[in-house]
Amino acid sequence: MADEALFEFLHMEVVSYLFKTADEEKCIPILENMGYRVGHSLAERFTRDSSRFKDELDIMKFICKDFWTSVYKKQVDNLRTNHQGVYVLQDNRCRVLTQISASKQYLEAAPNYLAFPCGLIRGALANLGISCIVTAEVQNMPACKFQIMIQRSQ
């Protein structure tokens, strides 16, 4: 039985429904917001029993390993940071992209499927006390880079 398929199929249906019914420019923010709320709730549940994180990098490692595995059944492949509040998470086989197809033909549809995962990351980090902006960039399907820019309070 393929349990993870359930979430993936539902996500595909939601993307497909929204782009059929809502104004196109509203779809991405709606999906990002759904992802935010789901990510926020998930982080709440996942970290209920875990000890406090040491620092920001420690939280990022949690997102790359436990959180990503729980959602997409694999870890993020690479984590980099400029040590000035920017983190880049690279997933070489991003599941939402492998689902739609690993060809350039579908490159323009990719942002529709990456809004939810961007929101997931932003929501999970918000729950862990980190305010940020998350964007995604696809160069070679199905590889994807998520860029996290920390928003420091002034």
Added chain:
Amino acid sequence: MADEALFEFLHMEVVSYLFKTADEEKCIPILENMGYRVGHSLAERFTRDSSRFKDELDIMKFICKDFWTSVYKKQVDNLRTNHQGVYVLQDNRCRVLTQISASKQYLEAAPNYLAFPCGLIRGALANLGISCIVTAEVQNMPACKFQIMIQRSQ
């Protein structure tokens, strides 16, 4: 890590989004249809390697056991049939209902959360060659009865 929470949180978000934005009378059919499409795809995947089912009852048992467990992490508690094309699946702790709350106060919101599971069952059965109508009835939260009426081709 609570993997099943992912699907559940997303389902809650979708219900909540739809009832905020779509016409109320359209929400239930939209959710039922999403469920149908997800159920159809899931059944396709789950039964890819399994041997053919013996008969209709055998398929219903698959829905009650493997399929339900995969989606809701528990089996259906009771399966009954009148042997004339009506099956009743009783789930004493229906997960979509335990999520919203196990009190009468939320009874009127229950149909909003049961449309997707009704569609799931109908979609899975359609994939397995059974055309039917599925309805849900709540008497005591969070127990729920799903009634399946087989549509025989004339």
